Structures are given as C-alpha cells and as structure tokens.
Amino acid sequence: MARAVTTNRKVVSTVFGWAIAILIFFPILWTILTSFKTEAEAIASPPSFLVFDWTLENYSTVQERSDYFLHFMNSVILSLGSTVLGLLIAIPAAWSMAFVPAKRTKDVLMWMLSTKMLPPVGVLVPIYLIFRDIGLLDTRLGLVIVLTLINLPIIIWMLFTYFREIPGDILEAARMDGASLRDEIIHVLTPMAVPGIASTLLLNVILAWNEAFWTLNLTAANAAPLTAFIASYSSPEGLFYAKLSAASTMAIAPILILGWFSQKQLVRGLTFGAVK
Amino acid sequence: MGRIVLKDVAKSFGDVHVIPPLNLEIEDGEFVVFVGPSGCGKSTLLRLIAGLEDVSGGVIEIDGEDATGMPPAKRRLAMVFQSYALYPHMTVRKNIAFPLKMAGMDKAEQARRIENAAKVLNLTDYLDRRPGQLSGGQRQRVAIGRAIVREPAAFLFDEPLSNLDAALRVGMRLEISELHERLETTMIYVTHDQVEAMTMADKIVVLQAGRIEQVGSPLELYHTPRNRFVAGFIGSPKMNILEGAEAEKRGGHAIGIRPEHIAPSATTGTWKGVVGVSEHLGSDTFFHVHMDGRREPLTVRAGGEVSLHHGDAIFLTPDEEKIHRFDHEGLRIA
Numbered sequence: 323m324a325r326a327v328t329t330n331r332k333v334v335s336t337v338f339g340w341a342i343a344i345l346i347f348f349p350i351l352w353t354i355l356t357s358f359k360t361e362a363e364a365i366a367s368p369p370s371f372l373v374f375d376w377t378l379e380n381y382s383t384v385q386e387r388s389d390y391f392l393h394f395m396n397s398v399i400l401s402l403g404s405t406v407l408g409l410l411i412a413i414p415a416a417w418s419m420a421f422v423p424a425k426r427t428k429d430v431l432m433w434m435l436s437t438k439m440l441p442p443v444g445v446l447v448p449i450y451l452i453f454r455d456i457g458l459l460d461t462r463l464g465l466v467i468v469l470t471l472i473n474l475p476i477i478i479w480m481l482f483t484y485f486r487e488i489p490g491d492i493l494e495a496a497r498m499d500g501a502s503l504r505d506e507i508i509h510v511l512t513p514m515a516v517p518g519i520a521s522t523l524l525l526n527v528i529l530a531w532n533e534a535f536w537t538l539n540l541t542a543a544n545a546a547p548l549t550a551f552i553a554s555y556s557s558p559e560g561l562f563y564a565k566l567s568a569a570s571t572m573a574i575a576p577i578l579i580l581g582w583f584s585q586k587q588l589v590r591g592l593t594f595g596a597v598k
Numbered sequence: 599m600g601r602i603v604l605k606d607v608a609k610s611f612g613d614v615h616v617i618p619p620l621n622l623e624i625e626d627g628e629f630v631v632f633v634g635p636s637g638c639g640k641s642t643l644l645r646l647i648a649g650l651e652d653v654s655g656g657v658i659e660i661d662g663e664d665a666t667g668m669p670p671a672k673r674r675l676a677m678v679f680q681s682y683a684l685y686p687h688m689t690v691r692k693n694i695a696f697p698l699k700m701a702g703m704d705k706a707e708q709a710r711r712i713e714n715a716a717k718v719l720n721l722t723d724y725l726d727r728r729p730g731q732l733s734g735g736q737r738q739r740v741a742i743g744r745a746i747v748r749e750p751a752a753f754l755f756d757e758p759l760s761n762l763d764a765a766l767r768v769g770m771r772l773e774i775s776e777l778h779e780r781l782e783t784t785m786i787y788v789t790h791d792q793v794e795a796m797t798m799a800d801k802i803v804v805l806q807a808g809r810i811e812q813v814g815s816p817l818e819l820y821h822t823p824r825n826r827f828v829a830g831f832i833g834s835p836k837m838n839i840l841e842g843a844e845a846e847k848r849g850g851h852a853i854g855i856r857p858e859h860i861a862p863s864a865t866t867g868t869w870k871g872v873v874g875v876s877e878h879l880g881s882d883t884f885f886h887v888h889m890d891g892r893r894e895p896l897t898v899r900a901g902g903e904v905s906l907h908h909g910d911a912i913f914l915t916p917d918e919e920k921i922h923r924f925d926h927e928g929l930r931i932a
Binding site for chain 2: 495499509514516
C-alpha cells in the first residue's frame, strides 16, 4: 500500500522544497536582475529588488566593448570539440574496460578518477610552458585538447557504467554474425548506448562550457570563451557590477537553456544503474 | 556441410580446468545435444566451438579444416542465444539482415532470404516491428531467423528455450526439430533439460564436470547407461538406485531400476513399503514409496489411475530384466 500523506504534510514539504530551490537559485536571479540595473542602482544600499529603472544599456555596452559572439562561438567550439574528441577516445576505452576487463581494469578506472583529485594549478606551469613552446597558447585547438583531457576520466566512467548494462550476449551475437570490432562498436554498441552517450555528451558540454581555470590561464583574446569574457569585467578599471552581471547572464543563458531542455536526460544519465 | 571434430580440446580459466582434454565427432546433418547439470561445461564447450572462447589446447576442425584459430564469423556457424540477443534498436527485418549485411551480400539476395526465413518462421507480419514489441516465442523465432538466413555449416543453440514458458517450450521444441528435418543442417543444442535432449537429439552427449560421461542415441542412453551418473540423469522421473542387500543379491554394488519398470500392487510383490506421496495425473500415477532401511523414497510409475494414497501399504515388483547393475566405481556391469 502506498504511504498515506496528509494534506498538511504536502503543504509543508512543498513550501520547504520551494524555499530551498529559491535559495539555491537566488544568486543567479540576483545576477539577472542586476544586469538590468544602472551601475548606481547595482551598488545602492539598501538594494532594490524589482522596483528600479529597467534598462538594457548594460547589454549594449558589453556588446560594444567586447564581441560577445566571438566568445560565444569559442565556447561552442571548445565545449563541443572537446566533447566529441573525448567521446571518440572514451567509447573504445569504455568498451574494452566493460567487455574485456583485465586484472587491473578497476585500478585503471580508479587511477583515472584520481587524476581529477589533483589540483590543476599544480600542473599549470609545465602545461603553460609546453603550450608556449609548441605554439598552442590562446588557440582553440590547444584548449580543446586540454578540456578533453581534464574531462576524459568522467566521460570514460559514465560510458563504462552504461556499457556494463548492455548484455554481452548481444555483442557476441554480432561477432557470430560476422561483425568486425569496428562494426560491433558502430552498428551495435553505440546505437544501443545512445541514451548514455547523449547524457554523457550533455554533461560534458556543460562542464566544458563552465570550465574557467584553464580557459582563463591559457587564453588571451583569440580563443577566449565566455568564461574569460565574464572575467574581463572584473578588470583594472574597477568592478562594474551591472555590466559584469549582464556579461554573466549572456554567458550562462545558453547553457541554462540547454540544461533546462535536457534535464530529464541528465537526471537519467546521472542516476543510471542506481536503480534497475 | 557441417562435420565438426574436436581433438583433445581443453579449456582452463587460470588454474581451473573447466574442460579436461576431450574428443568428439559430430557428423554432418546430425542433431547433437549437450546435456548435463549446470556448471558441467556444456555452454563453455559450445562457445569453444563457436569461437567465442579460445581453447587452451587441442584442435577444432570444421569440415576437415582447422578452425581453432579462426574468428567466430569465419567458422560459418550461427548461434542462437538463451537471451535471444536480438539487436533492440533494429527492426526484425534489420536484425535478420544484419549477418547478410556484414557479409556484404547484395540487397536483392538479402531481401529474398529474409522473405524466405520470415515465411518459414511465421514472421512476415512482424518484419517492421522492434524486438521489444514481440513476445518471447516470436523473439526466439527472430533469433532463429537471423541464424538460418546465413545458411551456416551448423547451428549452435545455447539453451534457447529456457526463457519460454512451459507450453511455448514444447511448441518451439517441435519447430526446431522440424526445422532440422527440413534443413538437414548440423545442429548442436545445449540444454540442462533431459526431456529436450531425449526428444530432439540424434545423438546425446552427457557431460559432467567438463568430462564426457557418455555419447549415444537417446535410447542407447536410456537402455544402457554407462554409469550411475548417466543412469540418474537420463529418464524422468529419475532412476531409483539401491545399494546393500538387494544389490548384492543381484550381483552388483548398486542396482538401478526405473520408476516405469516397477509394478505396484496393493496385495503382493517382492518389496513392501508405504506410500508417502501419490501424484495422480490421470494418464499416470506416481508413487513415492518409503521402504525400511532407505532414506530416499522409491519412485514408482503406474500407467492409468491406481487408487492408493498416502499411508497405504504398497507392494512393488521390479522387472528383473530391466535392472541395471553398477560396480563400486559406479560403472555399469554388463
């Protein structure tokens, strides 16, 4: 029998749920509101919540000062590029670990994950020097490589979890049917893992889009994505809250929209295998 | 053509010898069933023949050619899996076409073979559905369809009926037997169900712990089991095994008598016992009889309806001609 829930309880839980949600969302909401204020109103004390002179001035200033679309395109190229490259490497890697595990496969997986525990700043200098010497500083290619490498452990882990759920019989059937390893991965495994690959792709696009450490340190102008574009507003000329907020809003809007439309897929992806 | 010869084929996983070296010949067109309790290595043996596992030693020949090192696809064998192993993202048509596509066959010939297979297996109406929209029996037919379009040298079945319900299982059993009659292609069929083995096989291979206990036709195995294991495994209900005075009297360490070779009576007989459980099926009656000095009840089968029930005294007369005698090692005494 389903557990009985009283109306009172429902009201309390609903209010509580909304309160938490608003608390978490509030900084983003505040950023968006601030982006429509003038600089004076943005730092006014006490701050005004909804009653102020709404203006789009910040947005046009931001666009005039720095080319939003250049950075937007960079973000798109970096996040999609690193994700696609990552998937191309991770699919065969996850395949081999899921279907032909060796004695040390578990250790390899743990080792890969452990690289995520290393503070990135620890390897910044060597990587910076390498990039400088081979001319990859401030290039999209260079950043695509770095972003691929830092997210690869997560991509491989997610795909590995998915692939393990696919019955080995089906791949063996494909082998009996004359499929080569390539055919097996392209015609059988990948189409069956589409939901898993899709959520891996989404999560990785979001991670790469939001990545700020490497993108800030390895770019200047040409390859700078939106994270660098936001950061440029906490500049030597001083802190312009309203413009910074406008830039932030412009930077997070695409990923917020993507996240909103793909939330089902994302939740499914992240909880896959938890409940069978 | 599909003559398969195993010479000293062995398989071990690390230090565990799953299959000690064994020899087996499977003639072209034969229906061979590998039967044995779970974990006896029958599926492993099938996978070795298929090429899905590498042998640890020995040679596998298919039609006189050494296939030991060949990849699965090159062996011209088709396999039907217990789980059906259909490609869930493809329609039935594409599932059946997959091996043909992999072989690079031209579209017209593909279509012709698919139509044929669909007709044979009653799948014509389902060609555009996905496996998820089919029942268990239909899925199994698709799996068989995928195997027959390749016109393989031999079919390998790995417990193909285990996932079906009892009624469907009997139907599919007949279908597979009919298919064998029609195609006259070698079939190797793995099951733990001795009824399937008895009803379908030309030749049964009884396995235990990776060893071949006996190879023979179903009736050979039934009438002259080589040892106690085969005697107990083939036949349903199981053969009764008696040790002690009754066995010694008949010149063996142990004797075996099948339930159908013991005549029950309410009045007279060689042995006396008490009915424990009686199962009345209408066509047959089974008695599980408790006898003095025996822990396990003796199973007796009587044709038709016999009105004896729990607690009744029962007299049993074994058919002396049909008694099997075994020595200390469990081997048959001729």
